[in-house]
Amino acid sequence: MTLIELNDSLIYLDREYISSFFEAITGASPETRITRTEGLNTGVKVPLLSAGASSAESKSYSISTLKMLFEVLQQLDKIEEFEHESHQIGSRSSVCWVEGMLTIGGVRVKRRTHHFKFGSDGSPPPESKEEFVAEEKFFLVKSGESKFALITSPDYFASGLDAFPELQGSVVDQVNIPVRALLRVFPAKSAFEEWVSSPLVILERDC
Known part of the structure; x- marks a missing residue:
């Protein structure tokens, strides 16, 4: 894959992860600056276990981070694929590759209230009312039997892609992008049996 091809296929890149990986693999030492911020203002109560700074x-x-990714891509390719059988709640988080379809998932929260009347036999059934509370849309990778709910940062997406969840159902109808994704999969699941994950690298692939 050439640098141009990599750039064209790049959907998501965690710049902090790739720069740290690049530093670990190549031994390159960046120019580092540590900035200390004091938070001890007069009249402000500081918690007992806080350093205040x-x-x-x-x-x-x-x-650039794109060139870093290009330089270490062969090393990243050595990372194993997701093991559906071995990864479970209570195990360590795993960094692994996943091939699948990038799409959009969603959760709609509703609240149902019931009103009861007491005091007489033969009372009518309780009245119920359902109201919409909240809706959350998020990126999701479907890979065989496994699904991965992605915790993403808008700044790491290729231009415009971070807006897809908000536009789904209006401007955007369907989203199904074939991808190869490097994920940090946590030992945690959503209410719909999706593995909670943070994407590190997402590349668009040929079907």
Whole structure:
């Protein structure tokens, strides 16, 4: 795969993960700056177990994260595929490759209330009322028997793709993109039996 082909197929890239992976594989040392922020303001009560200050680390590399991905792609390819049989609740999180279809899932939360009348026999059945509470849409990867609910960061998507969930049902009707995705799969499932995962790299693939 050429650098141009990689760029054209790239859907999602976790820049923090790929820069750390690049540093670990190549030994390249970035220019690093640690910024310390004091939070001890006069008159502000500080929690007992809080240091009252925080530090932020910023790194500067001489190449882009796209070029980093290109340089370490062969190493990333050595990471194993998702093992449906071995991954379970209570096990360690696993970083693995998944091939499947990137689509959009959703959860709609409703609340039903019942009103009862007491005091006489033969009372009418309780009145019930259902009201809409909230709706959440998210990216989902379907791969064979497994489904992966993705916790994503909008900044890591290729331009425009992060808006798909919000547009689904209006501007966007159906989304089914064939992908190969490097995921961190947590030992956690949604209410609909989907593995909760964070995407690290998502590449569009040929069907």
